[in-house]
Amino acid sequence: MTPLIRKIENEFKNHFTDEFILVKSPGRVNLIGEHTDYNEGFVLPAAINMGIVLALAPNGLDKARLVAMDMDDSFEIDISGEIPQSEKVWPNYLLGVVDQLRKSGYSLEGFDCVFGGDIPIGAGLSSSAALEGGVLFGLATLFDLNIPPVEMARIAQKAENDFVGVQCGIMDQFVSLNGRAGQALKLDCRSLDHEYYPFNNEDIRIVLCDTGIRRELATSEYNIRRKQCEKGVSILQGVDPDIDSLRDVELAFLFRYKDKLAPDIFKRCKYVIEENKRVLQACSDLQQDDLTSFGHRMYQSHLGLRIEYEVSCKELDTLVDIAQDQAGVLGARMMGGGFGGCTINLVENEQLQQFKKQIKSEYEQQLGQSLSVYDTKVSQGTHLLTESELTSIQ
Incomplete structure (x- = not known):
């Protein structure tokens, strides 16, 4: 700097x-x-x-x-x-x-x-x-x-x-x-x-792996996801008028009225409700200096984004899969709107150089594309x- x-x-x-x-x-x-x-x-x-x-x-x-x-x-x-x-x-x-x-x-x-x-x-x-x-x-x-x-x-x-x-x-x-x-x-x-x-924690680095993929699909699909969430809220408000957003919906309530929602609407709502809960749990992990549990929630977040919110892509999934098998990686997930961009990884300092070398090599081997990697600090x-x-x- x-x-x-x-x-x-x-x-x-x-x-x-x-x-x-x-x-x-x-x-x-x-x-x-x-x-x-x-x-x-x-x-x-x-x-x-x-x-x-x-x-x-x-x-x-x-x-x-x-x-x-x-x-x-x-x-x-x-x-x-x-x-x-x-x-x-x-x-x-x-x-x-x-x-x-x-x-x-x-x-x-x-x-x-x-x-x-x-x-x-x-x-x-x-x-x-x-x-x-x-x-x-x-x-x-x-x-x-x-x-x-x-x-x-x-x-x-x-x-x-x-x-x-x-x-x-x-x-x-x-x-x-x-x-x-x-x-x-x-x-x-x-x-x-x-x-x-x-x-x-001085022993942990935040490492960003940039696919280099920038897709216009991200904007259109982002708008679709917003509308799907709004649709879910609108339907659930018919049951409980006090619901203003998915923030107000408990998971048990969502399952109770699952049949009122189209399958894709249900999946989007389920992801958001669970992700909100993960954020609160992750804060508790940080208070207890439990980065292992924190990293586990990052993997769960990515799985939800991949399967339920459906905003991941082959490149992002490949990076998370590679990271999950590397020594010293506590957690990884896609970050941002989706369909490209970066994954965020928590990596132990002593494994940092090996991680950067390995993930670049495997990503290029599997997808034939180069990878930019940045390690950062809060x-x-x-x-x-x-x-x-x-x-x-x-």
Whole structure:
């Protein structure tokens, strides 16, 4: 990260001034709790040590002057009036934040921003949320905006929903902004209440295996799954009007009225109810430092996503099967919407290099495809980089 920070600093000085603040905004992993967010359930994400670094300063103008260092591209726009979308796309993640801050009643002036990162694009580690959270935190700092943490997450989410046009949930922005080093964050997606649980075992690494598969099917099937869950809730509400979401349904209740549901609707509902329970049990595992049980729940989660929610694919299943046979692997599952992307694996440090070598080799042997592997650590959420951090970051 240090070379990246130095590049950002130099790039800002070359384009603008020597006076600026530096913000680091992390990507995230979701340890367990997939497809539960839009069902008002629980998720257990964590911020990671891969992220985006932004240099920002007020410019005394009515303009936002933006530089995307990784893309070798720049953009300038007047922000004194209504802000239009950019055809370049990437500026919209920053402009959406400005737009939402204004609509939320916060006043700000023109600013300069240079940013770059080390989050693999498209790997499902939420580079967009990191960018939104980073510029939001930076602007709040520059212009003394007193924005509570939960409201900050809502603003960042609405920037992506309403300006960029991506209908994401709030988990990514929330954990990127509010993550803590050595702790996972349990988020109640209904109330936004959140708690922290220890995830600081130095002998364990979080390893991401990226299939490199990006399928359009993920978006269409995601929308279908949402509608199926809503259909299940609608039918069950006919029995109990107090049911607002699958969060309110017990498994025994679901089985009692199984005949009212089409087979695919029943399977989707069953998975979500069981996954919510797994998240709560996984939190208890972390409290007891029982990563063996935690890893077992990850395997159960993947099985549910594969068989009941039907959002896995051959590549993801192959990776989980390979991981399950490797020494030092406590748990593995697909992470994200499905049909491609990454698996998340808990791997003992002493077996890390062997695991990375073995899973790359077997994946290529079985599927004829190369595999990108990243090992990460649970890290601090979005924050100002201090002078001491700049000298101590490895």
